[in-house]
Amino acid sequence: MTLVVSEEVREAVAAGRPVVALESTIIAHGLPRPRNLRVALELEEAVRQEGAVPATIAVLDGRPRVGLDKGQVERIANEEGIRKLGHRDLALAAASGASGATTVSATALLAARAGIRVFATGGLGGVHRQWTVTQDESADLGLLARTRITVVCAGVKSILDVPATLQRLETLGVAVAGYGTDRFPGFYLSDSGHPVDWTLDSPRQVAEVMRAQDALRLPESALVVANPVPEDEQLDPELHARVLADALRACEAAGITGQAVTPFLLDHLVRHTEGASLSANLAAVRGNVRLAARIAAAWAGA
Structure with missing residues (x-):
């Protein structure tokens, strides 16, 4: 290749x-x-x-x-x-x-x-709901456990099992820090309802962590910088909770399993929030891209 x-x-x-x-x-x-x-x-x-x-x-x-x-x-x-x-x-x-x-x-x-060294995305994959039954976990987590890269994201998709994903990242040795927050963002939401142990407040601080990863010769794992979507651009939390609950019930009723679950749930959210979830998604991605570029500049010493 x-x-x-x-x-x-x-x-x-x-x-x-x-x-x-x-x-x-x-x-x-x-x-x-x-x-x-x-x-x-x-x-x-x-x-x-x-x-x-x-x-x-x-x-x-x-x-x-x-x-x-x-x-x-x-x-x-x-x-x-x-x-x-x-x-x-x-x-x-x-x-x-x-x-x-x-x-x-x-x-x-x-x-x-x-x-x-720096990568911007929307939200990470993670551990799916009912993992004990389905054993469904995104390949993102294992790859990040053995790849030295800094990923700027808006947390993980809120359709996933967020606490289980955070636990899995800890088990795999992937460093996670909130950017300007001590709360882990939930992709469409500024706050998933779960804390993070570390907070970084500037691109320079992120770059310093990256340099420390190299200086300490730590295992080749990623640094996840969890950057929340601004509160005024997030999906309304009450609407999110209601529509996601409906989506999960519809998914189960339709017998959707495996890789088909995520696109089914995301499509349901877009349709039943009249596009508001897509707007929040794009707001998150735009913010992550801009932050990633500033981190890359700090890493380069600019």
Whole structure:
């Protein structure tokens, strides 16, 4: 599997300039057309406005790419048959010549392989509800336990088992810090209802933790920077609780299981909040991208 790094990203990494990795699943599978393309280009521009280089990651025709040009972003946004690729799928996609959008786990892995240290996303995957029955846990967690990258996210998706996910991250040795908060955010919500042990208040503090990870020669695990969506842009908590409860009942009644659960629940939330959950999702992603670029600049010493 040959990793193709764009000239802009390769030169920025070699020169020690700030670079931010961006996943492509939100482009191909997270947003409707044509809004998905507009958002993809907007997020790249937000990284540039903060003085960093965006590195959107995807697999095209079997070739993993770190840093896409506009035409390649348009392919991910508009082409039929774009697969959703976790890190386990990369070799299969490469060997078969498939094209796919990368999830958190695949993006983090490819970014680290390209020498990128900072990655912005919306929300992490985690431990699913009724884990004791389903044994359903996102591949994100295990990959982050063995990949040295800083992930700026809005916590984990609120459809998951948040306390179990936090416990799992602790067990795996993945460092978690709230950004400007001692509460763990819940993706659509500023506060999931659960605390975090550590708080970081500036990009420089985050960069200092990253440097300490290296100086102490700690295991190659990630740093999760949990950045809450602003309260005035979050999904109304009462609406969220009511619609999520309805979604969980509908999911069980329909017999939905496995990988189909998450898209079913997220689609239910979008439809039954009249798009408010999608607006909160985008507000979170925009904030995470901007913060990630500032962290990358602090890491680069800018």
